[in-house]
Amino acid sequence: MKQALRVAFGFLILWASVLHAEVRIVIDSGVDSGRPIGVVPFQWAGPGAAPEDIGGIVAADLRNSGKFNPLDRARLPQQPGSAQEVQPAAWSALGIDAVVVGQVTPNPDGSYNVAYQLVDTGGAPGTVLAQNSYKVNKQWAALCWSYRQ
Numbered sequence: 001m002k003q004a005l006r007v008a009f010g011f012l013i014l015w016a017s018v019l020h021a022e023v024r025i026v027i028d029s030g031v032d033s034g035r036p037i038g039v040v041p042f043q044w045a046g047p048g049a050a051p052e053d054i055g056g057i058v059a060a061d062l063r064n065s066g067k068f069n070p071l072d073r074a075r076l077p078q079q080p081g082s083a084q085e086v087q088p089a090a091w092s093a094l095g096i097d098a099v100v101v102g103q104v105t106p107n108p109d110g111s112y113n114v115a116y117q118l119v120d121t122g123g124a125p126g127t128v129l130a131q132n133s134y135k136v137n138k139q140w141a142a143l144c145w146s147y148r149q
Contacts, residue, residue, distance in 0.1 A: 042102035043081035088125030097122035110138035
């Protein structure tokens with residue numbers, strides 16, 4: 001019995017030494033900052049002041065992703081309300097390759113239409129790279145805006 005226990009213990013020690021492995025992760029390159037991008041305040045098409053700064057929310061989300069570095073609002077060369085109003089030369093002079101513009105429109109039922117366009121200011125100036133429109137119902141808007149505060 002003692003002999004079997006010694007053999008089993010010996011195999012256990014040998015097996016444990018085989019399982020011991022060194023994991024080495026080498027990071028030899030990386031990105032120290034996100035890609036510069038312009039995010040202008042979204043144009044409000046309703047009465048009074050906009051209920052929330054959607055452009056600010058988009059800029060914060062892009063910054064928090066770690067992949068983008070939105071230009072500070074004080075440095076924006078212009079504040080276009082649509083893709084057609086973007087002057088690519090003004091943005092590319094600051095090293096900005098793309099600009100996000102958008103519009104927020106209230107609906108009679110209390111919901112909102114939020115539309116955005118991503119405009120190229122570098123490779124193919126003035127080209128809309130992506131665009132979409134979303135209908136946000138009143139409950140979601142209230143929930144999101146209260147959460148942000």
